[in-house]
Amino acid sequence: xxxxxxALMRERVVxxxxxxxxxxxxxxxxxxxxxxxxEAAHGDMATNAALVxxxxxxxxxxxxxxxxxxxxxxxxxxxxxxxxxxxxxxLRLHPAAWLAQVxxxxxxxxxxxxxxxxxxVRVNVEYVSANPTGPMHVGHCRGAVVGDVLxxxxxxxxxxxxxxxxxxxAGNQVTALAWATxxxxxxxxxxxxxxxxxxxxxxxxxxxxxxxxxxxxxxxxALHGEALAAPGVQVGAPADWMDTVRDFTLARMxxxxxxxxxxxxxxxxxxxxxxxxxxxxxxxxTIELLRGAGLIYEGVLEPPKGKAPExxxxxxxxLFRATEFGDDVDRPLRKSDGSATYFANDxxxxxxxxxxxxxxxxxxxxxxxxxxxxxxxxxxxxxSAAANAPCTLEVVLCQMVKVLKDGEPVRMSKRAGTYxxxxxxxxxxxxxxxxxxxxxxxxxxxxxxxxxxxxxQTRENPVFxxxxxxxxxxxxxxxxxxMLGAAALTPQDLAQADLGGLTHEADLALIRRxxxxxxVVESAALAREPHRxxxxxxxxxxxxxxxxxxxxDDAALRFLRAEHPAETRARVALVAAAATVIRSGLAxxxxxxxxxxx
RNA sequence: GCACCCGUAGCUCAAUUGGAUAGAGCACCAGACUACGAAUCUGGGGGUUGGAGGUUCGAGUCCUUCCGGGUGCGCCA
Numbered sequence: 001x002x003x004x005x006x007a008l009m010r011e012r013v014v015x016x017x018x019x020x021x022x023x024x025x026x027x028x029x030x031x032x033x034x035x036x037x038x039e040a041a042h043g044d045m046a047t048n049a050a051l052v053x054x055x056x057x058x059x060x061x062x063x064x065x066x067x068x069x070x071x072x073x074x075x076x077x078x079x080x081x082x083x084x085x086x087x088x089x090x091l092r093l094h095p096a097a098w099l100a101q102v103x104x105x106x107x108x109x110x111x112x113x114x115x116x117x118x119x120x121v122r123v124n125v126e127y128v129s130a131n132p133t134g135p136m137h138v139g140h141c142r143g144a145v146v147g148d149v150l151x152x153x154x155x156x157x158x159x160x161x162x163x164x165x166x167x168x169x170a171g172n173q174v175t176a177l178a179w180a181t182x183x184x185x186x187x188x189x190x191x192x193x194x195x196x197x198x199x200x201x202x203x204x205x206x207x208x209x210x211x212x213x214x215x216x217x218x219x220x221x222a223l224h225g226e227a228l229a230a231p232g233v234q235v236g237a238p239a240d241w242m243d244t245v246r247d248f249t250l251a252r253m254x255x256x257x258x259x260x261x262x263x264x265x266x267x268x269x270x271x272x273x274x275x276x277x278x279x280x281x282x283x284x285x286t287i288e289l290l291r292g293a294g295l296i297y298e299g300v301l302e303p304p305k306g307k308a309p310e311x312x313x314x315x316x317x318x319l320f321r322a323t324e325f326g327d328d329v330d331r332p333l334r335k336s337d338g339s340a341t342y343f344a345n346d347x348x349x350x351x352x353x354x355x356x357x358x359x360x361x362x363x364x365x366x367x368x369x370x371x372x373x374x375x376x377x378x379x380x381x382x383x384s385a386a387a388n389a390p391c392t393l394e395v396v397l398c399q400m401v402k403v404l405k406d407g408e409p410v411r412m413s414k415r416a417g418t419y420x421x422x423x424x425x426x427x428x429x430x431x432x433x434x435x436x437x438x439x440x441x442x443x444x445x446x447x448x449x450x451x452x453x454x455x456x457q458t459r460e461n462p463v464f465x466x467x468x469x470x471x472x473x474x475x476x477x478x479x480x481x482x483m484l485g486a487a488a489l490t491p492q493d494l495a496q497a498d499l500g501g502l503t504h505e506a507d508l509a510l511i512r513r514x515x516x517x518x519x520v521v522e523s524a525a526l527a528r529e530p531h532r533x534x535x536x537x538x539x540x541x542x543x544x545x546x547x548x549x550x551x552x553d554d555a556a557l558r559f560l561r562a563e564h565p566a567e568t569r570a571r572v573a574l575v576a577a578a579a580t581v582i583r584s585g586l587a588x589x590x591x592x593x594x595x596x597x598x
Numbered sequence: 599g600c601a602c603c604c605g606u607a608g609c610u611c612a613a614u615u616g617g618a619u620a621g622a623g624c625a626c627c628a629g630a631c632u633a634c635g636a637a638u639c640u641g642g643g644g645g646u647u648g649g650a651g652g653u654u655c656g657a658g659u660c661c662u663u664c665c666g667g668g669u670g671c672g673c674c675a
Contacts, residue, residue, distance in 0.1 A: 033614090035617085086655050088618070317672075317673070328600080341674095343675095370668095370670060400669080441611070446603090446667090453610090459637080459639095472638090480634085526615090535613095538622085538623090546640090549639035
């Protein structure tokens with residue numbers, strides 16, 4: 001059940017257009033839009049119908065617009081229709097058509113806004129996917145929120161959504177992590193080695209010197225005593241301890257990451273392990289699949305131009321013909337020791353997602369992975385063709401977040417230990433403010449996150465402003481409960497209210513805004529732009545605050561008037577509907593609708 | 599050197615995916631508290647959408663090319 005009044009009117013416009021021009025091709029009709037107007041003088045909504053069909057119909061836009069106006073004049077929802085500008089048709093609906101949206105909201109509840117545009121298409125949204133080599137920090141946070149809200153949004157728009165996390169638990173990084181934990185383990189046992197002496201025995205040297213591994217090393221010491229060390233608490237042969245230490249460390253790191261995600265309100269449906277795929281030989285299977293399609297060859301790549309090729313030497317590699325699918329160069333799938341590259345594993349992983357049933361895959365990535373996009377989309381195109389399983393990959397890139405504290409940028413440096421963990425940020429700012437603020441920018445624009453601004457209790461802070469609007473709604477409804485009795489405030493009861501008295505422009509502005517929510521959900525989902533939800537809620541809150549204050553200047557616009565029960569009932573219905581839409585939007589964002597601000 | 603992302607009011611950002619006269623907040627100026635919550639609201643000034651071409655009924659949005667910022671560039675993940 002959808003309540004999208006713009007979609008409804010679009011159908012009526014298209015029907016009218018068919019009567020005017022019976023021979024129009026379907027693809028011309030597909031371009032017809034009915035959109036809210038920017039200018040009040042242009043009515044409630046406008047359609048470009050006459051403009052987009054002018055060429056196929058070989059008629060002038062103005063002629064078509066005039067005919068369309070005549071055809072729409074009889075529509076029971078339309079008060080006025082007029083041609084304007086280069087060929088727009090502006091529509092003004094009867095107030096009753098707008099007022100009817102209020103009971104529709106009340107009866108739908110928080111489900112209001114849900115739509116069917118997704119048509120049950122299966123979407124796999126992969127996000128966060130932080131390496132389990134350290135705690136989550138603010139760099140991961142934006143992608144986590146963007147991915148989570150995008151998934152919620154698409155589900156509301158009628159897609160069948162799976163939220164997925166890819167654990168990068170294979171490769172050299174994880175081995176280095178195990179060595180770092182092993183050092184903490186030896187320390188816990190009181191080794192006589194210095195850090196530098198130990199580092200000298202680690203292939204590639206000791207990485208990950210952060211103290212978050214101390215606790216894990218201590219636990220290992222408690223569990224295994226000196227069994228994992230050589231006599232005298234010295235470095236033992238990796239074969240004797242590596243598996244144990246690595247598995248234990250990975251499990252602990254993933255526990256920590258899941259805890260952090262939980263605090264952020266992010267929950268994935270599926271966690272996929274790179275290592276599990278690698279051990280099952282998935283990369284090899286995938287490479288053979290591509291080889292069967294003629295997309296694999298052994299060859300030598302050209303050195304990159306302009307970049308100093310000091311240590312460059314030509315090398316024969318197993319290459320994937322990515323250039324056949326729009327990438328710049330062909331990409332290696334095997335390292336010189338024959339093992340799969342990260343990219344090869346990732347292709348296998350995407351093949352796995354396809355096999356499990358996805359029509360669309362969306363990867364939410366940090367901008368530092370921007371160079372990865374063209375090769376992965378090329379790989380998915382190749383898989384789609386080779387396996388004859390149509391599936392597309394889209395990438396949502398999240399630009400860097402610059403954190404400001406007291407107006408000063410916080411330098412993020414792992415070496416200096418000055419980076420802010422996600423947990424720090426959540427403790428300082430709170431989950432709601434973090435989530436909302438992360439969506440106050442387009443994801444592909446760089447963002448400054450000002451800690452002071454995110455907790456400010458003023459209009460300039462959208463999360464506060466929106467929550468305050470909801471709290472005010474609840475405040476009115478509490479008072480209304482005292483006045484009318486709680487039984488009179490059920491959605492079913494309020495939906496029966498006579499709304500004829502809601503004629504002020506501020507009333508209708510709020511109602512029109514609420515009525516645009518289903519349209520916002522649909523368009524934001526189709527555009528993969530979750531930030532639009534935050535902006536919608538801000539605008540909705542502004543409409544509500546404005547109406548509230550109108551009641552100061554004009555007592556007739558106050559929500560509660562004891563001597564006018566019928567008007568009060570209508571306005572309480574309006575307030576209840578506004579609160580419902582705010583909750584519906586906040587639910588998508590994963591932000592709490594607070595009852596009061598005190 | 600090449601690829602991708604970004605460039606909009608003094609500042610931080612929108613702009614219904616190609617729609618009509620480009621909008622909000624902050625800052626600045628002038629106003630509204632015996633009040634359903636003034637943590638709010640009303641009004642005002644502020645623009646060659648980085649520059650230049652092009653596509654068409656119509657461009658902040660698409661194409662080309664410069665300028666400026668960011669990210670990345672063969673066996674790291």
